[in-house]
Amino acid sequence: DYGSGMAYNFFYGYLRLVLPEFGTQSVKGIKKRIETFINKHRLSDSAFPVKKLFILIPKSLYIPTDLKDVSTDWPDDKCWMDAAMSLEDQVFDRAGVKQRLYKNSVYKIKNRDSPGAQPVYVVAEGATPLKTCYDVINGDPKMSRVFKDHQHDIILSFYKTLRDIIRDSDDCRDLCEIIYYVDTDDNKKRINVARIILE
Amino acid sequence: DYGSGMAYNFFYGYLRLVLPEFGTQSVKGIKKRIETFINKHRLSDSAFPVKKLFILIPKSLYIPTDLKDVSTDWPDDKCWMDAAMSLEDQVFDRAGVKQRLYKNSVYKIKNRDSPGAQPVYVVAEGATPLKTCYDVINGDPKMSRVFKDHQHDIILSFYKTLRDIIRDSDDCRDLCEIIYYVDTDDNKKRINVARIILE
Numbered sequence A, B: 001d002y003g004s005g006m007a008y009n010f011f012y013g014y015l016r017l018v019l020p021e022f023g024t025q026s027v028k029g030i031k032k033r034i035e036t037f038i039n040k041h042r043l044s045d046s047a048f049p050v051k052k053l054f055i056l057i058p059k060s061l062y063i064p065t066d067l068k069d070v071s072t073d074w075p076d077d078k079c080w081m082d083a084a085m086s087l088e089d090q091v092f093d094r095a096g097v098k099q100r101l102y103k104n105s106v107y108k109i110k111n112r113d114s115p116g117a118q119p120v121y122v123v124a125e126g127a128t129p130l131k132t133c134y135d136v137i138n139g140d141p142k143m144s145r146v147f148k149d150h151q152h153d154i155i156l157s158f159y160k161t162l163r164d165i166i167r168d169s170d171d172c173r174d175l176c177e178i179i180y181y182v183d184t185d186d187n188k189k190r191i192n193v194a195r196i197i198l199e
Ligand SMILES: Nc1nc(=O)c2ncn([C@@H]3O[C@@H]4COP(=O)(O)O[C@H]5[C@@H](O)[C@H](n6cnc7c(N)ncnc76)O[C@@H]5COP(=O)(O)O[C@@H]3[C@@H]4O)c2[nH]1
Pocket: A006, A009, A010, A011, A012, A013, A014, A015, A097, A100, A101, A102, A103, A125, A128, A129, A132, B009, B010, B013, B014, B015, B097, B100, B101, B102, B103, B127, B128, B129, B130, B132
């Protein structure tokens, strides 16, 4: 089905390629790239407590281009997250595209409930296939109906399948955290994604 | 179903983002980027006859990392295609990843049947979701059986759905050429992809 198909694609076409170490000089896994980032930006190790990729799976399928836009305690508009520098790029040839580039973004999170606390850095992004699914729903006259009616099943199936694939993968199990969350309640109050990540 | 799902993902998550012009300085569509390439490398316009993206859809799902590997008249090993420089990169934020980079590769094709003829340049790549599907079949103990049994339906559904989506898209219809081909016959003779492109 569509949801689990996307999960297999997302794992085999992306996570499995960018997260683990491959033992070659040129392709560094996510742990090494985070350590390089810590050294390059002279951070304390405690500033980067979780050396994994956070993958956001919002029930609404909506992921903004910049995660800071979902890091406020609405209707307050102070953002908790801000984009910092990216990790080093990963570059390799794939399916005829020479030197395809894979990039991961680092975000700095300020806990606005405890202003004295040290900001925390994380590598986070939305699960891209869901954003694409969202674009199909909002852009395609033919399929929009079909996708919209099954939206809930699709995302649940995506989440569960991805969670199972990762749990069964020796290479990737400890290198990412999947966060499924309900981002709009009846008041359309936006969840502060930063809060969720900090937990 | 899985094949058509992949086609929607490929179109909305990629083709629709990289092919058309968007009227902004920073995001150039494929035609402009090809024209920039022609000028930058001082090519004649006839050296780059088709200003579109060639998308290869091999029945076997196998796409090598470098397309030159499928451009020989097996068992001869003279390649017809060679990777040239890439087009300019396209960079924009997507789903929380800042400055994600999209790249397309240019290949130079020498027609070895007519050695005197001018080499021809094209922008070509495999349809990456198929390579990912191939990786699932060859890498995943759980799903490999399922995917393998339906491989033929998956790829046919992918091809037909993609062809229809593109045909219905005003933005992308004239900006890409989809090539579905059978790449292995009973003798496992590899098709010369370069020949197909030249037609
Ligand atoms: N966050 C993130 N960063 C990446 O660099 C990346 N690359 C892939 N993915 C996601 O992994 C999965 C498998 O990727 P695949 O390459 O088989 O399909 C991709 C691929 O066929 C095509 N595509 C996307 N970006 C590129 C690109 N830069 N070059 C060529 N093809 C691309 O369009 C499909 C859908 O892309 P996304 O909808 O962005 O999500 C993909 C997909 O869910 C990524 N996700």
